[in-house]
Amino acid sequence: MKLLTHNLLSSHVRGVGPRGFPLRLQATEVRVCPVEFNPHFVARMIPKVEWAALLEAADTLHLVEVPPGPVQGYERDEEFLRKMHHVLLEVDVLEGTLQCPQSGRLFPISRGIPNMLLTDEETES
Amino acid sequence: MERSIFELWGHGKSPEELYRSLKKFPVEKMVPFLHADSTYKIKIHTFNKTLTQEEKVKRIDALEFLPFEGKVNLKEPQHIFSILEDYGLDPNCIPENPHNIYFGRWIADGQRELIESYSVKKRHFIGNTSMDAGLSFIMANHGKVKENDIVFDPFVGTGGLLIASAHFGAYVCGTDIDYNTVHGLGKASRKNQKWRGPDENIRANLRQYGLEKYYLDVLVSDASKPSWRKGAYFDAIITDPPYGIRESTRRTGSQKEMPKGIEKCPESHVPVSLNYHLSDMFFDLLNFAAETLVLGGRLVYWLPVYTPEYTEEMVPWHPCLELISNCEQKLSSHTSRRLITMEKVKKFENQDQYSHLLSDRFLQYQGHNSFREKYFSGVTKRIAKEEKSTQE
Numbered sequence: 001m002k003l004l005t006h007n008l009l010s011s012h013v014r015g016v017g018p019r020g021f022p023l024r025l026q027a028t029e030v031r032v033c034p035v036e037f038n039p040h041f042v043a044r045m046i047p048k049v050e051w052a053a054l055l056e057a058a059d060t061l062h063l064v065e066v067p068p069g070p071v072q073g074y075e076r077d078e079e080f081l082r083k084m085h086h087v088l089l090e091v092d093v094l095e096g097t098l099q100c101p102q103s104g105r106l107f108p109i110s111r112g113i114p115n116m117l118l119t120d121e122e123t124e125s
Numbered sequence: 126m127e128r129s130i131f132e133l134w135g136h137g138k139s140p141e142e143l144y145r146s147l148k149k150f151p152v153e154k155m156v157p158f159l160h161a162d163s164t165y166k167i168k169i170h171t172f173n174k175t176l177t178q179e180e181k182v183k184r185i186d187a188l189e190f191l192p193f194e195g196k197v198n199l200k201e202p203q204h205i206f207s208i209l210e211d212y213g214l215d216p217n218c219i220p221e222n223p224h225n226i227y228f229g230r231w232i233a234d235g236q237r238e239l240i241e242s243y244s245v246k247k248r249h250f251i252g253n254t255s256m257d258a259g260l261s262f263i264m265a266n267h268g269k270v271k272e273n274d275i276v277f278d279p280f281v282g283t284g285g286l287l288i289a290s291a292h293f294g295a296y297v298c299g300t301d302i303d304y305n306t307v308h309g310l311g312k313a314s315r316k317n318q319k320w321r322g323p324d325e326n327i328r329a330n331l332r333q334y335g336l337e338k339y340y341l342d343v344l345v346s347d348a349s350k351p352s353w354r355k356g357a358y359f360d361a362i363i364t365d366p367p368y369g370i371r372e373s374t375r376r377t378g379s380q381k382e383m384p385k386g387i388e389k390c391p392e393s394h395v396p397v398s399l400n401y402h403l404s405d406m407f408f409d410l411l412n413f414a415a416e417t418l419v420l421g422g423r424l425v426y427w428l429p430v431y432t433p434e435y436t437e438e439m440v441p442w443h444p445c446l447e448l449i450s451n452c453e454q455k456l457s458s459h460t461s462r463r464l465i466t467m468e469k470v471k472k473f474e475n476q477d478q479y480s481h482l483l484s485d486r487f488l489q490y491q492g493h494n495s496f497r498e499k500y501f502s503g504v505t506k507r508i509a510k511e512e513k514s515t516q517e
Contacts, residue, residue, distance in 0.1 A: 001342055001344075002341060002342055004341060005298065005341055005342040005344075008353055008354055008356075008358060009344075009352055009353065009354065010352055010353060010354035010355075011352065012350050012351065012352045018354075018355060021354045022354075035338050036338045038273065038338075040272070040273050041272075041273040041296060044273050045275075048356070048358045050354070089341075110308075111308060112342075113307055113308060113342075113343060113344060113345060114342075114344045114345070115304065115344070115345040115346075116300075116344055116345060116346040116347075116352040117302070117304075117345060117346065117347055118347075118350060123350045
């Protein structure tokens with residue numbers, strides 16, 4: 001699971017609503033795999049990123065050199081975009097858990113794939 | 126998807142008519158492609174007839190009256206011109222002379238070679254309902270998928286639709302309720318193959334085509350209970366939801382309703398039941414699209430239809446989504462599916478998810494739920510029997 005995806009995920013446990021975001025990340029196995037740098041794609045993603053959630057997840061994974069927020073003129077700032085590219089797309093959580101911050105419910109990640117299934121009782125009606 | 130596009134310079138029902146027509150074509154439109162510094166070649170395409178080399182050369186020579194000043198280059202010409210001869214559609218009755226002859230400048234070819242190179246037959250990882258390669262490209266086209274988009278498939282299966290989008294340079298992600306499919310485990314769908322190897326999963330499929338860099342993530346998730354945060358971030362949602370025929374329609378169930386033998390998801394043991402009503406599913410899908418698509422983003426999906434009952438009112442509706450197209454593909458004598466394309470034209474507001482309760486016009490068509498029954502029922506068989514007897 002990449003951090004870009006983590007940034008879009010939320011808990012849908014009954015009753016939590018928007019407080020289900022962001023999911024608390026815990027990783028036991030992480031892999032860094034190089035992905036071809038595409039500045040245009042990264043630039044497009046910047047406005048969609050929820051920064052606090054990204055910083056929290058990056059911190060959990062002990063990532064360094066994570067920009068604290070978008071910079072002025074980021075579209076043309078290659079250094080900034082390369083750092084964001086690395087954080088969003090090159091760090092893959094293979095094993096771990098995602099935890100609903102409100103209810104504590106855990107969603108497992110295995111082989112890089114999060115499992116978000118909940119029973120009827122657990123979810124919103 | 127057209128085969129080729131030409132700029133038409135002349136047309137006739139006989140060679141003489143063609144030449145007259147060519148002489149009428151404005152010279153100033155021809156000159157940019159015929160001038161002394163350019164290179165060109167002339168090809169002949171005949172439909173429903175084969176010509177000998179001698180016959181082809183004769184036809185090309187006959188065009189000498191055109192003001193070609195450039196040099197012929199058969200390998201890499203700057204401009205290609207084509208003579209197209211139409212000998213009709215009946216291979217058993219090929220006329221001496223063509224019905225129509227056209228001459229024009231070649232502009233582009235439709236991307237039919239894509240279909241061959243992405244054929245499902247060659248793909249490493251397939252499932253029972255893997256989308257035909259040609260159709261997956263059509264869907265990506267309908268979704269206006271372009272470079273640097275994010276495309277999502279909530280019923281991703283083996284990821285066929287993601288491949289087409291990745292080919293166009295979009296970054297792709299998907300979810301599916303089936304743990305084994307997403308992980309690439311369990312029974313193989315390919316005849317003669319016992320097992321899904323470690324190379325069989327969605328990521329491997331993208332890797333096979335050199336598109337791995339576009340792989341974002343796949344998740345095990347119930348599309349009726351999406352776990353995406355509020356916001357608009359997908360450029361396109363392109364999907365083929367289950368119709369309940371070859372794959373069952375499912376959603377997660379309750380711990381209480383545990384009939385014998387109910388399937389449980391490996392790892393989390395959440396019971397996965399069998400009754401996701403189709404009309405609920407389409408309603409959920411449209412709502413999800415209305416919320417998570419960017420403005421101008423597109424939803425492209427297949428809608429199964431019991432043809433005798435089909436009316437346009439059956440096509441699911443949403444206040445935020447405008448219907449762009451609705452194309453039918455026949456599945457059997459009384460069923461078909463429709464490729465629906467919708468575009469988000471209005472920002473999503475909370476009350477939009479309840480719009481179906483407000484008006485008759487938007488009452489969900491409950492008939493979708495019985496699609497599966499109708500497909501398998503005696504109704505279809507009886508109609509087929511009746512038709513057969515009237516033919517005899």
